[in-house]
Amino acid sequence: MLGFKEKDKQFVANTYGRFDVELVKGNGAELYDANGKKYIDLGSGIAVNTFGASDEEWKNAVIEQLNLIQHTSNLYYTEPCAKLAELLCKKSGMKKVFFGNSGAEANECAIKTARKYYSDNHNGEQGKIITLVNSFHGRTIATLSATGQDVFHKNFGPFVEGFEFVPANDCKALTEAVDGKTAAVMIELVQGEGGVNALEQEFVDCIKELSAKFGFLIIADEVQTGNGRTGKYFAVEHFGLKPDIITTAKGLGGGLPIGACLLGDRVEFTLEAGDHGSTFGGNPAVCAGAVSIVERIDEKLLKEVTEKAAYIKENLLKLDGVKSVSGLGLMIGIETEKSAKELAVKALEKGVLILTAKTKLRMLPPLNITYEQIDAALEILREVI
Ligand SMILES: *Cc1c(COP(=O)(O)O)cnc(C)c1O
Numbered sequence: 518m519l520g521f522k523e524k525d526k527q528f529v530a531n532t533y534g535r536f537d538v539e540l541v542k543g544n545g546a547e548l549y550d551a552n553g554k555k556y557i558d559l560g561s562g563i564a565v566n567t568f569g570a571s572d573e574e575w576k577n578a579v580i581e582q583l584n585l586i587q588h589t590s591n592l593y594y595t596e597p598c599a600k601l602a603e604l605l606c607k608k609s610g611m612k613k614v615f616f617g618n619s620g621a622e623a624n625e626c627a628i629k630t631a632r633k634y635y636s637d638n639h640n641g642e643q644g645k646i647i648t649l650v651n652s653f654h655g656r657t658i659a660t661l662s663a664t665g666q667d668v669f670h671k672n673f674g675p676f677v678e679g680f681e682f683v684p685a686n687d688c689k690a691l692t693e694a695v696d697g698k699t700a701a702v703m704i705e706l707v708q709g710e711g712g713v714n715a716l717e718q719e720f721v722d723c724i725k726e727l728s729a730k731f732g733f734l735i736i737a738d739e740v741q742t743g744n745g746r747t748g749k750y751f752a753v754e755h756f757g758l759k760p761d762i763i764t765t766a767k768g769l770g771g772g773l774p775i776g777a778c779l780l781g782d783r784v785e786f787t788l789e790a791g792d793h794g795s796t797f798g799g800n801p802a803v804c805a806g807a808v809s810i811v812e813r814i815d816e817k818l819l820k821e822v823t824e825k826a827a828y829i830k831e832n833l834l835k836l837d838g839v840k841s842v843s844g845l846g847l848m849i850g851i852e853t854e855k856s857a858k859e860l861a862v863k864a865l866e867k868g869v870l871i872l873t874a875k876t877k878l879r880m881l882p883p884l885n886i887t888y889e890q891i892d893a894a895l896e897i898l899r900e901v902i
Contacts, residue, residue, distance in 0.1 A: 520551050536865055543570025546886040548870065556865070557894040559880045560872045564709075564741050564848070567768040567810050569883035575771040575809045582805035589801065591794060597804035604811045605779055608750045609763055612785035615778040616799035620740030620766035621655025623776035626793060627703070627736045627762045628659055630780065632679070634734060634787045635700035644700025644733075649685045651711035654703065654738055663703060666711065685716060688723035695727050701762075702728065703736040706752035706845075710741075712875040713843050713850025721756040734761040734783065740776070744768035745814040745884055747846035748823035755845065768884075771810040773803040814884075822846050822884055825891065829880070832895050838902040843877070847886075851878040853902050863901045869894050878902075 520539050539551040546569050548556045561569065568575060582597060589595055602614040615626045628646060635644030648654065652665040661669050662677035670676060683690040685708065695702070702724055707715045728735050735758070742752035743765035749755055751763060761783050766776035774797075780787070797803075826846045833842050833851055843850040853860060857873040864871045872879040878898075882891075 536862065536870075538865060538870075545569035545572070546883045546890045554868065556868050556870050557890050557897075558870045558886075559882045559894055560870050561768075561881055561883045562772065563872065564746055564767045564881040565770070566772045566883055567744060568771060568813070568885050570772075572771060572885075574813070575806050578809035579773065579802050579806040582802045585801075587800075587802050588797070590796070591799060595799070595801040595804075597801045597808055598799035601777075601799075601804045601808050601811065604808060605765075605777060608811065608814075609779050610759065611763060611779035611781045613780045615780070615788065615793060616804070617776040617778070617795045618774045618797050618800075619655070619776045620738075620764065621657045621660045621776070622795065622798070623740060623764035623766050623778045624654045624660045624663065624703075624738060625657060626776075626778035626788075627701075627738075627764050628663065629793055630762060630778070630784050630787050631701035631703075631734050631736060633792065634784050637787065638732075642698075643679065645679045645681055645698055646701045646703055646736075647681050647683060647691070647694055647699060648703045649705070649708070650682050651685060651708055651714075652682075652703075652705055652738075653708070653710035655740075685714070686720040688720055691720075691723060692727060695731055695733065697731060699731055699733040701734040701736050703738060705738045705740075705742065706756060706758075707742050707747065707848055709848065709879075710874055712877055713848060713879055715843070715845050716756070718756060721758050725758065736760060736762040736764065738764050740764055740766040741768075741881075742845070742848060744810065745819055745822055745846075746848050746881070748819055748826060749846075750814055750819070752845060769810065770803050770807050773806050775800075775803045775807055818884065825886065825888070828888070829891060829895070833898070836895075836899050836902055847880070847882055847884060849880040850874060851880070851902075852876070853878060855902070860901055864897060867897045867901060869897045869901075871898070 546558045548558050648663050650665040654660040654663040659677045663680050665682040683694050737760040761781045763779040830842050840852040857878045
């Protein structure tokens, strides 16, 4: 059989180091390649397929909306968009939502909001935004500029001004960096691409105290950590943090592109008509699917996520060659003695799709992965690691 791999190599821009597999279909945490070989999916498309592949409820919600109308424009009202915004506000305690189509766009909205809020309250002056070393906030020029990793700060200059970086969990460095010119501090509660490292509670408390003193906004980038991934709806809940802005994306749409920028009390009226927009943002079919995802992330599911995470962690730590396990909930980093990339390739050959983050293996399984699938995947990881 002639696969589509060669065609992809010839015609698709060369921006990804793809694994050597052609995926064609799936069901929950089980995926199948072009040769009919089965895989257990520990990545869910980088924390996107919240309830796995081809989830019935999500699919039906999207199809139902497609049978009505697939897109209008943001010049008109549509029900799924309003419903999703209400749900997200209720889950988070935030006041309003702006919808875009990706994590980077959600963060663009957060950056624009923070800049405008600062300017509105400082006679039109410009503020700076502080982000963390090893953060990841996206691939657009502004979100790349906000990303605190040197590897991303080459080739594409000039970058956007107004970002400064401090090391994660370094309260002293943050204290030295913030002042009356600080518009916002932007954080991931668990740095995902940076190596699956959760922030320390003391550092989050430090941010809160400095924010109370200087008045800057706190932006939580929950693009990856949101929507039940860590065992809470949003990871801020683990830390008792009530940020001014929460951004989320990845798992929200259950597999279709969406990004959301949630605005709290202080900034709910900052963006006005004409200040920001997106052609596809809030698309009714995507939002209808997202509603079916968000409605199912209840206390029962979150408890299951926490229990599965504890089970996986406990069993990973028993494996020879596993040095440490990091992360929160079903966002799991595994430090091993061998090269993570090589291990991921070996796991693939044996039927497990697993990701990497920096030097670690990384698991972001669908939240509804079964214990049977977890056991089967752990057995393969044992052989490989
Ligand atoms: C993936 C990710 C982004 C970027 O999201 P895209 O949808 O790829 O634009 C931003 N922030 C965090 C924390 C992410 O994990």
